[in-house]
Amino acid sequence: MIFLIGFMGSGKSTIAKMVSEKTNDPYIEMDQAIEEDEGMKIRDMFALKGEEYFRDKETEFLRNLKHDVVLSTGGGVILREENRVLMEEGTVVYLKAEWATIVERLTGDTDRPLWKGDNTEKKKRFDERLRLYEEAADVVINVDGKTPEEISEEVIECLK
Numbered sequence: 001m002i003f004l005i006g007f008m009g010s011g012k013s014t015i016a017k018m019v020s021e022k023t024n025d026p027y028i029e030m031d032q033a034i035e036e037d038e039g040m041k042i043r044d045m046f047a048l049k050g051e052e053y054f055r056d057k058e059t060e061f062l063r064n065l066k067h068d069v070v071l072s073t074g075g076g077v078i079l080r081e082e083n084r085v086l087m088e089e090g091t092v093v094y095l096k097a098e099w100a101t102i103v104e105r106l107t108g109d110t111d112r113p114l115w116k117g118d119n120t121e122k123k124k125r126f127d128e129r130l131r132l133y134e135e136a137a138d139v140v141i142n143v144d145g146k147t148p149e150e151i152s153e154e155v156i157e158c159l160k
């Protein structure tokens with residue numbers, strides 16, 4: 001089991017897909033799986049049911065994960081201790097991006113419910129999470145200035 005963790009925009013979906021293609025392990029997009037189970041977009045879940053409801057769905061998803069997969073997690077999966085413990089079942093790879101890289105990639109994005117407000121608010125969320133990503137990670141990969149191809153190779157290398 002490979003868990004890719006990291007802030008919004010760090011490249012989890014891009015890299016999970018690539019690693020899965022190279023290793024032939026199935027790939028699951030956690031946000032998408034929850035949206036399908038709930039029949040609702042995460043943005044709407046946040047608006048209609050609240051963030052805690054979505055966080056419960058994340059924990060339920062991890063509890064029920066049985067097969068060996070490459071999992072692209074949601075950016076906030078590290079917030080709950082239970083999630084961090086559940087992920088100890090597999091190899092947790094943290095895609096670590098500088099703040100500037102995240103801003104460069106997500107400027108103009110309107111799809112992510114927690115990518116909102118001014119830059120100070122967003123940067124605060126980023127800074128508060130750094131420690132939790134580090135704590136949950138078995139492996140840290142710095143992604144700044146690297147291509148998806150290079151990063152996916154690094155991920156595969158560290159699984160050997």
Ligand SMILES: Nc1ncnc2c1ncn2[C@@H]1O[C@H](COP(=O)(O)OP(=O)(O)OP(=O)(O)O)[C@@H](O)[C@H]1O
Pocket residue numbers: 006007008009010011012013014015072074075105112143146147148151
């Ligand atoms: N190594 C890279 N170099 C340049 N651009 C990248 C790289 N990895 C991802 N991107 C681009 O950055 C954006 C965010 O990537 P991606 O959606 O994979 O991140 P994510 O971690 O899955 O984000 P989220 O948590 O919001 O789902 C996309 O437009 C993607 O094409």
Ligand SMILES: O=C(O)C1=C[C@@H](O)[C@@H](O)[C@H](O)C1
Pocket residue numbers: 007008031042073074075076077112113114
């Ligand atoms: O960083 C976060 O808290 C989130 C990231 C996304 O992947 C989604 O899981 C959701 O928008 C919350």
Ligand SMILES: [Mg+2]
Pocket residue numbers: 012013014072
């Ligand atoms: Mg993603």
